[in-house]
Amino acid sequence: RLILSLPLRSNMASSEENLDDYNIYSKLSDEELLQIAVERSLADTHLPPSSSSSSAAPTQTNPKLRQRHTPPPALRPPPAPRPPDISNSANPPTALSQFLYRGFKSSWCFSIFVLRQFSPLQSLIISGDAEALMDLVQRRCSSLMDPNDEGWIALHEAAYYGQLQCVRILIRAHPKSVNRCSLKNQTALLLATERGHISCVDFLLRHGADPNIANKDRETPLFTACEHPDEAIVELLLRSGAQVNYSCSQGGTALHEACRYGRPKLCRLLVEAGANLQTKNIYGIQPFFIAAQHGHVDIIHLLAQKGADINGQAGDGASSLYEACKNGHTSAVEVLLSLKADANRSTKSGLLPLHVAVQNNHTRIVSMLIPVTSRVRIRHSGISPLHIAAEKNRDNILELLIESGFDINAELSEERSRMYEDRRSTALYFSVYNGNLEAAKMLLEAGADPNLDLFNPLLIAVRLGWVDMAMLLLKFGANANAQISTQPSSFPSTILLNMECLPMLKLLLDNGCDARPCFDCPYGQKPHPAVTSSRHAPQRYIQFCEAVSSMSLCRVTGLIISMLLDYVCHVHLCSRLLEVLDSCSEWVPIKLKALPPHPLMQLCRLKIRHVVGVRRLKLLHTLPLPARLIRFLHYDVHCSLT
Template identity: 35%
Template sequence: MNPEDEPDEDELLDLAVHLSVEEQRGFPSAPGRGRPQLVEAIQRGDMAALRELCDFPAALSEPDDGGWYPVHRAAVQPRVAVLEMLLHASSGPALEQPTLDGETPLTLAARAGLVENVELLLELGASPQNTNSSNETPLLLAVRAGSYQLVSSLIVGGALVGQRCLRKWTAMHEASRLGRVDVLELLLRSGGRVSETDQQGVTPLAIAAEHGHPEALELLIKNGADVNARAPNGDSVLSDAADSGNPECINLLLQHGADPNAPSLSCLLPIHRAAHQGNLQALRILIPLTSRRAIWLSGQSPVHSAADGGHADCLELLIQSGFDANALLVQHLAENYRDLRRSALYFAVSNGYASCTKVLLDAGAKTDLDPLHCLLVAVRSGRHEIVKLLLAAKADVNCYFNLVSDTVFPTALQYCLKDEAMMRLLLSGGYEAHKCFICDHDSERDELQQEKVTFCDFIGVSWLRHLAGGVVSVLLEYVGQVTLCSKLSAVLQTHRDWPHIHTTTCESLSNPRSLCHLSRLIIRKQLSAAGRAPAAVPLPARLRDFLLFQEAVTCPAD
């Protein structure tokens, strides 16, 4: 299971309370040790049985397997008379008795949304300021339960509206998260402040914007909330609204003076946030209001954000609005990435977004603006569809990435030795396979070539040599007559493909490559020199397929 999918403590406790409430309504439950009759009587609401059992106070002071005392079971069942009887029968501080998890009867009743039980506990002296182990107040839990009456009863009973939980989260934040305008009005009348901040420095206004609640947003603004308030990380309320994508929230903030050109500490503007989240309507609003100077100062284009988020529709809108498909990250932002990426196309390719890749390529995005070419990224990730798009856009299939290894043969082959389909894509796209057979092992070595890694040296390492036979067999289909060096031959002789390879590369003239095959190579070479791809040349279908190695043509004997 993904750790992010695991429920947190609050969710587990909510579930426990919910199940307990359901138990009181007729669902069976496993009673705690030493007091099954008492627990069953609480669940049934059997007042006669409870009167008898309450004559044995020892049973009231024993927790069950879940760490709950009888008074806690009574607090989360809907019959207030049951709770009242248990409280009067219990000895000691039953009103504030915590469970083993730190929940009091009042926090449990508030979480369960049981108004009468809460009012009874308050009437008998339970403190509305006492919190559970998460430092959550009964008032916060009542807001979360969604009960206006419960919130009102707690405030009348002395609850402090501004009391903070462990994360400095207040009832105002919780009501804003839920968009409960009625509860917010009650809290504001009772001393709630719109300027409260949680431990992240976020105000209730930002919470309402983040969760897309325009009515709550409007109420908070009317009560003096600052539409340009910013969290310590520089995020503005408008950025939070752009994240949620609610156009009503965005328009409301803009009408009250929110600044669309205010960057966060990470240099992101609201338009970047909308593009990254794929909020098309928000983007339509923000594009004409965001200054190009602000975008230039941010060092990144919203095109980067849309490509990184994988939103082709946002990319199309931005490009139609005049944004450059070839915009580059400024250097200091590119240095935040190990690969020093700079182009929007790189983000789309590296994240595997084929639709975004196509939109950018159709808009004229260049494939070679990054230190590591986009084609190499796609090949390394095994993304066949994206490789086809890049090759169709004339990406350089014979590019090199010398920072890792300086090779005689073009780099792309290194990333697909186990993927024959990908190898054939590259080879059909013009990969210079003959460079894999350039080697000086059997002659006096060229001083200029000493630092370059040849294919035979590369494939001959212990962890790759088992792939040599299959790789060389494929390469030979795309070259003319070649000679194998002694080192590569020694590696290949242990493979089952060796007889075929040896016959194909025999140095004698007894088995030359066919004229048809050699003609295909010459035609492809000439087309490549002219900057034309075989797929784009108007040729008969069979001839085009032959040039693309997609159909075998039987040639007469030479």
């Protein structure tokens, strides 16, 4: 930790004082001199001239890993003027001693030093003080070769910060250290490459640096130069014998990285140097795949001309075309298709490029893939693009697929259907489930069958009270008497799911929902057994009288029964229904409504509707009958025949 509170002098009163001050330091070790040198430099540079004593500067601790950032030259202030040399025959001044009275060359170095807690040696290298470093070399200071806690020696620091003069001094002093590795197996060459210091890279290569020493992740300087794209450094490394096909721990090569960052010139250099286009990383990905994945058209052209595998697939079966489609690279998809990329190669999950383009809402790409995608392969995949478009609410793409003639009633394969708890199978189901009225209308108008799913889509609309959706489905023939196989009832499940919503109930009854089973009770006028809700009890059919007499419906039970009576002939109310109606004096007329005889007009209306049949009720308006009679048959509540 730095000690910045030592008594320091910002101004020298006389040459005697200067000599005395210097004599104090003459007996100190190199490490002590460096420590005091930095402290004196900080004080001389940053304290006002009138200060007679220095104040302690707060030191901040950064718990994060080492982070080095070299400031742009334009931000560096001009170096502080050097003080006049002090003549002393007994202790001649050196660059190191002058460093004691000289400030840092930039305010940035000050902030880095204080905040990062760099050692005096690191700070000397950061500031690029070659003269002071030369003094340490001449003194044979052991700290130059002592590693820090990361295994870095002075050469690593100089290479990282791009201090060429310091690198020169250190290499000439310790030539064998040129390939010295840190604890992460980093050489000075790799660090200089990572930071893009081309002059240091060039010097190190000319003085014995091995370009094929990799770090612990097996990343060589060449790999790093492509990871931080630098064409000049790549050329230097290749001329110096860098192995172009060396793979990192993830299996990637320098060409993989050049393709990732979209550098055609780098790719060309690597290919001409012998880069293997078929090398796969641990995920089975080739360089061409990465170029397509990132939409780099120039590189796609280049590698294709050099013999890359256009239809190569990754470990999960994804092809280059699949990846370009997934990421929405329209130009890349266009180029790949012109190169005869196979649009019918599926992933291991069975998905084709068209599927993933629909999923990610790339309309232009979908339009390019439709003509080249096999409908047979789509059937084999077990899922239609229509399913995905409906599930993701891609209405524009859904319309495009419908116009292109895709099977509106295609069903999910059994395996894919089991992925959903409700065992859905049609595109229409997805649209209804999403509440997408516009998409549902498009599918129904194109010929979608609303009764193919195990769980009828109408049941969803009824349960959620979506009257408009239910009306649309019923208009196109949805089964108003649909049942739930997992929850059997003696009457239509459409009534069971939302009978308290009277407008929905009337809509169902108007469209042929059979109300008669609601009054077919096996107990009749006899006492009803108590309802058991134990999970271990055997499954039994739910009776209407049990459902309508629940506490949640007690306020509208009478209204529900009254509406149902309008759609049946002579029925008998069971003892439980009578008990419910007797609980409210306002419901007494409803009991009378159930008693025979029924009005002849009601019986005729029911007979006509029965003869017409449920599926043709929507065609009643085409009968050659008066308009008032048609409204009567439709249960128009505003119609009066009196």
